[in-house]
Amino acid sequence: MVKTTIVVLFSLLLIPSVNAALWTITYPRPLDDSDERSQYPIDLLTLALDKTGVNYELRPSDRILLTGKAMRQLKENREVNIVWSMTDTQREKDLTPIRIPIAKGLIGLRVFVVNKDKEENFKRDLSITDMRKLVPVQGEEWPDTKILQANGFNVFTVPEFREAYDLTKQGKIDFFPRSVIEVEAELAEEGRSGSLALEPSLALYYPTAMYYFVSASNKTLANLITTGLERAIEDGSFDALFYATYSPILERLNVKERKVFTLENPLLPLETPLESDALWFKNDFTNN
Helix, strand or coil, X not given: CHHHHHHHHHHHHCCCCCCCCEEEEEEEECCCCCCHHHHHHHHHHHHHHHHHCCXXXXXXXXXXXXXXXXXXXXXXXXXXXXXXXXXXXXXXXXEXXXXXXXXXXXXXXXXXXXXXXXXXXXXXXXXXXXXXXXXXXXECCCHHHHHHHHCCCCCEEEXXXXXXXXXXXXXXXXXXXXXXXXXXXXXXXXXXXXXXXXXXXXXXXXXXXXXXXXXXXXXXXXXXXXXXXXXXXXXXXHHHHHHHHHHHHXXXXXXXXXXXXXXXXXXXXXXXXXXXXXXXXXXXXXXX
């Protein structure tokens, strides 16, 4: 990482205007301006940019952009110039990934939102074979869909995020796997119907990373954010923000006591920095 930092810093020094210019950095506007799922990525991006000393403006896009649409707009250099999302090989071909997992791999730790009428289908003594008999719902363009399919799950897919929750409320699918970093904020919004429950004892895990992505043509912005993130890692402020945000959530979700089924991820790019321990959350949740 030290060598990478030196190269990045050298490249920035070759651009005299990098600190003087105003960098307008536009990210996808979420479904709701109060969406807590977006707060940590925004806070971390702010931290990273502050570490570089550049003059910047960070703002949401003019319209709501869900991940699939945001990725397409980013690829075409339209509306946004940064997106954070789970990686896969195709996304890394189309865009420039900043290969520092911003949530330290927690995006791959999935707990289950279920209809209360289906809670009895989930018991701690379930095997992975039993789990594969249950039908999860996922988005059509999500990497998670292909990962679950590759691991033997019959996945019901929907084009829009909201539809997944609607089907869960209606009891038309068995469970909706959601990342531990997403599920509380979502249930705070979606749970108003009273038909949803968070299954208390099980989880799935697959190795993956949520990255910041920029356009393939915007190497300077990629270098800038990389520099800021690496400085935040080195001075401990990255970890301080991460643990302040997610430790209370992991405790409330009782992650340490859950039975976790570990899955393979055939979409994980070879360049994923799995060997860099400092970039990943260390916990014994890969225990089955």
